Amino acid sequence: MKILAIDTSCDETSAAVTDGIKVLSNTIWSQATAHAKFGGVMPSLAKRMHEERIDWVIQKALTSAKTNIQNIDAVAVTIGPGLSIALGVGIAMAKELAIKHNIKMIAINHLEGHLLSPIADIERPLSALRFPAIGLVISGGNTMLVKIIKIGTYEVVAQTTDDALGEALDKAARMIGLGYPGGAVLEKIAKGGDLKAYTLPVPISGQEKRQIFTYSGLKTAYSRLVEAEKPLNKMKIQNLAACFQDVAFRHLTRVLEYYLSHSQFKIKNIFVGGGVSANIEIRKRLRRLCDVHSVEVFFPKSKKLYGDNAAMIGVAAYFKAKAGQFQNPNSMDRDPRAKLSN
Numbered sequence: 001m002k003i004l005a006i007d008t009s010c011d012e013t014s015a016a017v018t019d020g021i022k023v024l025s026n027t028i029w030s031q032a033t034a035h036a037k038f039g040g041v042m043p044s045l046a047k048r049m050h051e052e053r054i055d056w057v058i059q060k061a062l063t064s065a066k067t068n069i070q071n072i073d074a075v076a077v078t079i080g081p082g083l084s085i086a087l088g089v090g091i092a093m094a095k096e097l098a099i100k101h102n103i104k105m106i107a108i109n110h111l112e113g114h115l116l117s118p119i120a121d122i123e124r125p126l127s128a129l130r131f132p133a134i135g136l137v138i139s140g141g142n143t144m145l146v147k148i149i150k151i152g153t154y155e156v157v158a159q160t161t162d163d164a165l166g167e168a169l170d171k172a173a174r175m176i177g178l179g180y181p182g183g184a185v186l187e188k189i190a191k192g193g194d195l196k197a198y199t200l201p202v203p204i205s206g207q208e209k210r211q212i213f214t215y216s217g218l219k220t221a222y223s224r225l226v227e228a229e230k231p232l233n234k235m236k237i238q239n240l241a242a243c244f245q246d247v248a249f250r251h252l253t254r255v256l257e258y259y260l261s262h263s264q265f266k267i268k269n270i271f272v273g274g275g276v277s278a279n280i281e282i283r284k285r286l287r288r289l290c291d292v293h294s295v296e297v298f299f300p301k302s303k304k305l306y307g308d309n310a311a312m313i314g315v316a317a318y319f320k321a322k323a324g325q326f327q328n329p330n331s332m333d334r335d336p337r338a339k340l341s342n
Contacts, residue, residue: 001321002065004072004097005314006058008050008090009082009110010141011041012307015058017065017072018314023120025064026304026311029053032181039180043083050089058093061310069101074326076106076317078113080338081141087334095329104326106317111137111340113312114273115146115154117305118298120315130268134295136256138282139274139307140166140181143213143252145259146340148271151319154340158211158255165252166276168215172244175226176237186241187279193242198225200247208258218247249282253289260293270297278306 002024007014011031017024031049035041062068077094080087098105115135119126135146135154143166144159163171166183173182178189201221203214222244229236260267270290276282277299290297300306320326 001073001318002067002071003074003076003106003314003317003321004058004061004069005076005108005310005317006054006090006094007078007110007113007308007310007313008054008086009078009080010086010308011035011046012309013050013053013057014308014310015054015061016310016314017061017067018120018311018318020318021119021122021126021315023311023314024067025061026309027057027061027064028304028309029057036180039174041083043085046083047085047089050086054089054093069097072101072103074104074106074317074321076108076313076320078110078313079107079332080110080335082110082336084334084336087336091332091334095332098329104321105329105332106320106325107327107332108313108316108320109338109340110308110313111142111144111338112154112316114139114142115148115271115340116151116316116319117273117300117312118271120305120311121301122298132265132267133269133271134259134267136270136272137274138165138252138272138276140164140170140183140276142274144340145211145256152323156340157259158213160213160215162214162216163219165213165215165248166274168219168248169245169276171219172222172248173241175223176232176240178241183276183279186245187281189238190241190245190281193238193240195242195246197239198243200225200243202247202254203251205254208254209262211255211259213252213255215248215251218244218251245281249285252282253285256286257289260289260295267293267295270295272297272299273306273312275307278303
């Protein structure tokens with residue numbers, strides 16, 4: 001089943017064509033440089049840039065997949081969570097295409113897309129995956145641990161109470177002058193730093209049974225440390241980056257480790273998605289942790305599948321289509337605060 005998927009949830013305009021779990025194309029137009037001078041995403045600018053690029057992005061996705069709209073069986077679109085006015089651009093376009101070409105329409109939760117992104121182009125039969133499984137979404141807007149009872153049925157078991165991990169990394173980068181978005185730059189700078197140069201508090205250390213993620217206290221401690229270390233030089237910046245990233249990741253893995261150790265069911269598979277999972281260091285730590293617990297961990301197969309992208313929306317839509325979960329274009333609407341639910 002060929003699906004044209006669209007995602008305009010934040011500052012990437014993306015369209016993709018998928019066939020089942022196979023990705024035929026995945027076109028992404030990033031707005032990051034346009035928002036950098038503001039130190040964050042400006043919703044009105046994001047909306048305008050989505051409107052300027054969405055036609056080209058969709059046509060590029062169709063051309064790259066060597067197909068056209070007449071060969072598309074369904075159009076899928078992210079309805080939330082995300083920036084309301086940005087979501088609206090993708091939804092309006094999806095509605096227009098569905099109505100004009102009499103194509104079925106599928107509404108997708110952006111979080112489910114990230115959750116299922118490791119399944120895109122997976123090189124094994126779906127029947128070989130073991131459920132219930134665990135999903136870990138670590139992105140700029142969300143940090144959550146999810147019990148995947150089966151595809152389409154989810155239970156959130158831990159989530160952030162304040163900043164998401166990606167947001168915390170971006171803010172930490174900005175505090176030491178690395179600009180926006182800074183998470184990826186922080187990762188590179190951290191490679192040259194000393195993890196023991198500074199001491200930062202690991203959030204809820206010893207209280208992991210609370211099953212929450214929280215970065216506000218760490219961020220505050222880090223901000224004070226940065227101020228105390230000014231003026232900054234190259235060595236200080238490297239050490240600060242390394243120490244913040246280390247503690248942020250230790251918190252994440254400690255919460256996950258507690259869940260793995262106390263789960264009431266045998267966990268065989270963990271699916272990790274979201275932009276932060278592109279970080280090589282966090283992937284190494286998660287692999288080590290999963291090896292200890294004899295759990296197989298799956299990450300997105302290609303770089304484009306880590307951050308916001310439409311291919312993951314198309315893969316999630318495939319399972320909705322199999323279940324006959326289509327939507328009336330006339331009644332579909334955005335849900336900026338959408339929760340991950342069954």
